[in-house]
Amino acid sequence: MHNIRWDDLQYVLAVAEHGSLSAAARALGVNHATVLRRITAFEEDIGQALFDRPPGGYRVKSEMREMLAAIESMGRTAERIERVIPTLGKGLEGTIRLTTTDSIADLLLPRILGDLARLHPKLSVDLMISNRHVDMARPDAEITLRPTAALPEGLVGTKICTMGFAVFAHPDYLTATPDTDPQQHRWLAINLPRSPIRDWQDRQIGSAVHLSADSFLTLSRLAEAGLGIAMLPAFVGRSSPKLVPAPAFPDLLEFDLWVATHPDLMKTERVATMMTFLADAIAAGAEFLA
Template identity: 40%
Template sequence: MQRENWDDLRFVLAVAEEGTVSGAARVLGVNHATVLRRIAAFEQATGVEIFDKTARGYVVPDAHRRVIDATREVDRAVQAVGRMIHGARAPVSGDIRVTATDSLCQMVMPRVLARLGKTAPGLRIELISSNLHVDLARSQADVTIRPAQSLPDDLRGERAGVMGFALYRAKGSGTDRWLEPSGPLARSVAGRWVAGNVEPSLIAGGADSFMVLRELCAAGQGQAILPFVVGAGDPRLIAVPGVVPRLRTDLWIASHVDLYDIPRIRAARTALCEALEEEAAALQGAD
């Protein structure tokens, strides 16, 4: 393969993984025509039609799956080199991109960053608020603050505390209807409990954000399991005891394994852990 064809591989991989040109364009941040042009260029240069074009999308035939597997390995290697170069030139102080859920970004992180400004003035934190798992392998963030029972194999980090949950409903509301965590929150301890214990006929709606669930709950649309840090202290809500068992999940501060020991990122994680200690009671809630 000629050297200029290597960049086309990421377009091939994106189409293979997304199954459509539009999906690949969205992931890559380019337009539909660019993806089509790069796929055509790759196929013309190699003399191989890598995809079967069907009415349902682009399908990789079995004969070409090894090409896609090899392309995926190339992509991982390129990303790893990029992270290593990024780390090698990283100063001890500087900009750090931290991703956390919208609940943490709105209810906890402003106070944490205020403390960090005093204890680690050389670090400037950019917050990325997302309930989706931002791809640390592609250096979309340096540090993640993630509620989870455990970390995936590609992340390393420290347990920074515990998040507690409780059931809430609007004051004056006697509803037995439920609001469910949806989207990425369906994997949370609250989402799993609702899925396993609440009859579907009792679910009035849902949202992929605990902040939005709180607003729906406060409007009387149903009761919802919320993190203590989101529900406690809201004058529109009351806690409903005795229905939901004690739900807790660990809170982690982590980085991709390739970035874990970079000085400024390690320093940022340590500073974040120390600052989050002040939020322990608010995060965990009452026993």
């Protein structure tokens, strides 16, 4: 057992999670033979097989699940170390990684980050723009700034304000298509699987989707071109001089805007200061988002 290395355990975890050598190899960015070699070496070190090998995949033996749980615990510890090491001793210097949506990055952050640069000139920000769910258990980002119905488990943070959503379109489109029946409209739909708007779309729009995208900014540009009608964050719709609320669809949805991080990082001055700054700056203009 003293010969077991953490590198080998990463391969074990990948195979256990993905269920096959090929899927684990893709996740780790290595070839199939490397995964097989490391799994075989691990099993030789412990003196017994960890996996059953039924046709089409790998499955952890029932009697080895306790060992797998211990390995998974080691994996979580290693991820905590990866998250914390870059923050040690840096104070308000260095780089902080912030993930948010393209709408927030484009319409809210330029002014806020300008103010941040003046207050903390030695602190740089690495923006990770993604409209899809980000796993904050991984060390890719330190802070997330996103609207959500509830803060995901495993994160801690601050509810900044309420974000409103409403239906917008170009005036010419509304003049040409004044119907109150949603099925008579060309809908521009968001296709994000975890978007809080998806349930509303499923209820109201059904199959009447003309175009879809994974970005509210893109949907707003399509609506500006007169290509259809869309449920948008209110601040996105109001930021466009070419869009107006659709009176036939007065639905107003609201979701909380959160700034959050992993509990391990909340104790660091750099992360805590950045989160407080973002929350205060956005809350000061909360009416723009409502």
